[in-house]
Amino acid sequence: MDMKREYYEDVQLFKSGVVLFWSAALLLGLFTFPLYAPNYYIYLLNVIMVHVILAVGLNILVGSTGQISLGHAGFFAIGAYGTAMLMSTFHIPFVAAIIIAAFVAAFFGFILGLPALRLEGPYLAIASLGFGLTIMHIIGAMKIFGGRMGLKTPVLDLGIPQLGLSLPVTNDLQKYYLILIIAVIMVVGAVNILKTRVGRSFVAIRDSDIAAEVIGVNLTIYKTLAFAVSAFYAGIAGGLFGFILGFFDPFTFNMILSIMFLVMVVVGGLGTVSGSIMGATLITYLQYDLFKNIAEVPYFGKFMLYISDKWFTTVGLENFSSMAIGLIMIGIIIFEPLGMFGIWIRFKKYWMTWPF
Amino acid sequence: MDHFKVENLSISFGGLKAVNDISFSVEKNTIFSIIGPNGSGKTTIFNMISGIYQPNHGSIVFNGENLVGLTPDRIARRGVARTFQNIELFGNASVMDNLMLGRHLHMKTGIFKGAFMWGRGSSAAREEIANRELVEGIIDFLDLQSVRNTFVGSLPYGKRKLVELGRALALEPQVLLLDEPSAGMNTEEKEDLNIWIKDIQADYKVTILLIEHDMKMIMGISDRILAVNQGQKIVEGTAAVVQSHPEVIKAYLGEES
Numbered sequence: 001m002d003m004k005r006e007y008y009e010d011v012q013l014f015k016s017g018v019v020l021f022w023s024a025a026l027l028l029g030l031f032t033f034p035l036y037a038p039n040y041y042i043y044l045l046n047v048i049m050v051h052v053i054l055a056v057g058l059n060i061l062v063g064s065t066g067q068i069s070l071g072h073a074g075f076f077a078i079g080a081y082g083t084a085m086l087m088s089t090f091h092i093p094f095v096a097a098i099i100i101a102a103f104v105a106a107f108f109g110f111i112l113g114l115p116a117l118r119l120e121g122p123y124l125a126i127a128s129l130g131f132g133l134t135i136m137h138i139i140g141a142m143k144i145f146g147g148r149m150g151l152k153t154p155v156l157d158l159g160i161p162q163l164g165l166s167l168p169v170t171n172d173l174q175k176y177y178l179i180l181i182i183a184v185i186m187v188v189g190a191v192n193i194l195k196t197r198v199g200r201s202f203v204a205i206r207d208s209d210i211a212a213e214v215i216g217v218n219l220t221i222y223k224t225l226a227f228a229v230s231a232f233y234a235g236i237a238g239g240l241f242g243f244i245l246g247f248f249d250p251f252t253f254n255m256i257l258s259i260m261f262l263v264m265v266v267v268g269g270l271g272t273v274s275g276s277i278m279g280a281t282l283i284t285y286l287q288y289d290l291f292k293n294i295a296e297v298p299y300f301g302k303f304m305l306y307i308s309d310k311w312f313t314t315v316g317l318e319n320f321s322s323m324a325i326g327l328i329m330i331g332i333i334i335f336e337p338l339g340m341f342g343i344w345i346r347f348k349k350y351w352m353t354w355p356f
Numbered sequence: 357m358d359h360f361k362v363e364n365l366s367i368s369f370g371g372l373k374a375v376n377d378i379s380f381s382v383e384k385n386t387i388f389s390i391i392g393p394n395g396s397g398k399t400t401i402f403n404m405i406s407g408i409y410q411p412n413h414g415s416i417v418f419n420g421e422n423l424v425g426l427t428p429d430r431i432a433r434r435g436v437a438r439t440f441q442n443i444e445l446f447g448n449a450s451v452m453d454n455l456m457l458g459r460h461l462h463m464k465t466g467i468f469k470g471a472f473m474w475g476r477g478s479s480a481a482r483e484e485i486a487n488r489e490l491v492e493g494i495i496d497f498l499d500l501q502s503v504r505n506t507f508v509g510s511l512p513y514g515k516r517k518l519v520e521l522g523r524a525l526a527l528e529p530q531v532l533l534l535d536e537p538s539a540g541m542n543t544e545e546k547e548d549l550n551i552w553i554k555d556i557q558a559d560y561k562v563t564i565l566l567i568e569h570d571m572k573m574i575m576g577i578s579d580r581i582l583a584v585n586q587g588q589k590i591v592e593g594t595a596a597v598v599q600s601h602p603e604v605i606k607a608y609l610g611e612e613s
Contacts, residue, residue, distance in 0.1 A: 006485075007484070007485040007488040007489060007492075008476045008481065008485055010452070010484070010488060011473070011481055011484045011485070011488075012476070012481075013474075189471035189472070190471075192470055192471050192472070192473045192480075193467060193470050193471050195470075195473070195484075196465050196469075196470035196473060196480055196484060197460060197463045197464075197465045197466075197470060197483075198465070198466065198467045198470050199470065200449070200453055200456060200457050200460070201457070201460060203446060203448065203449055203453070204446050204449075204457050204460075206448075207445075207446035207447050207448055207449065208444045208445065208446060208447075210408065210428075210440075210444055211440070211444035211445065211446065212446075212457075213407075213408075213427070213428035213429050213432075214406055214408075214428050214429075214432055214437075214438055214444075215432055215437070215457055215458055215460055215461070215523065215527060216429045216432035216433055216460050216461040216527065217429055217457075217460055218427075218429045219429070225467065229467060271448075
């Protein structure tokens, strides 16, 4: 079953025929999804895929390198604003704009990585939290970014309109395919990074930084690189997210969003790509769909609404959403520290060894 | 020119002179052992050589270049590899990954080439395969086949010591620092290790610096021995000289009263 005949099998993308089959099936399902799904779910899946890109990137930083970040909404904002501004102000085509914006985010990631060389754990969490908030307020204070009034995204055009090669992407369905392709590229990229030299160095830094140094891993380079890579992913995700929304303001990228990203990674499973995908999917679904409609659940919904109106702040069921996600996070940390990935592994073991 | 030379090396932590004015030089492709009671500064010497501590003064010259002031990763790049007394492995990675990390310096794949590893023809994949074959040689040599894909954290102590030795070998070093490699091993494992160290010296053409408490092993394989006590050098010489030196006997057995 697990017999390997050559070393390439250790590094190839699909470890076995079974994995290849299910990956292909999943992709096929995603590509044909719009044929039988209502439009709202296409919008939801767009958001999910953007969060998947971000969670995969954040997991490289938090899970694999062992550095915490509570400021990823900042990189997300840089990606969103950068892409929109480059396209509307400088008339740069979308593909170039989103890549440049992501590199700008990566540069800021590198900057945040520098204090991270000397900070650990809660101190780094506070530093990155401050970074996220700073980005939000700087953008809010600057007129060229639309200030607090927000920014409207330009028309998403995949071609180069100046040369007459126009390929507009307007509705959710077209955006769906665009985001899907980018998400697949980003996820495959992350899988490959973690399997090769750079990813191994990240893991080495997490497990023992002294040993990592002694075998020749330059801590300065690789710690900041982890931040840069993670911020690059957030930048790409942010660029796409702006177009899903069509309009955003600085407070779209608030602190709660950063915390949500961290929740996705922890609930999904630290240090694994598939875990990030599962976590981002679950948390986004809960937040955007299930918890929004909780009021329609008989009795329980009414009860929650009553409690929330009676004792909590005026935002209504948002309260319930935050509480429920907090409870999920606590539950995961206590009962399954490996997250959904751990649950999946146990399920797989049970299945393979059934009936014993 | 001396191959590896330590001159007037000193470091103090607060008021404690952990290592005080120690000098020695090591010939190429020999086994040089450092012995001494607990707390005599043996590991501190290793930590200064590999750049984890910065000595207060003195120099460590390797191939004509002073290693003092370089960061640990640069020293590794110069060809100095080491193991640790209390095992510093990457616990959540497999044995194979740990050994592959030893190849870090000899590989080139960066972030972009790694991310776009597609198919066996890509340069990233070719480099992975070539280095995995090389690491397989070390796995064979140290008899680690049965645990190749096991997580290091779940291995017994003796095996972990071997994985760490393997990781140091994967660096293809010119100088190998072994900090108590036989600690926690049973007699049989110790005998194997004895042979392996001899083989490493012969096959990999490395200079070995060894810290060890097992006197039988030390006296059997060392070309030269340095005895230290409380950060001071007592004597340096061949096994026979060191064994019969009165200060060494005093440090180990105490004085007759």
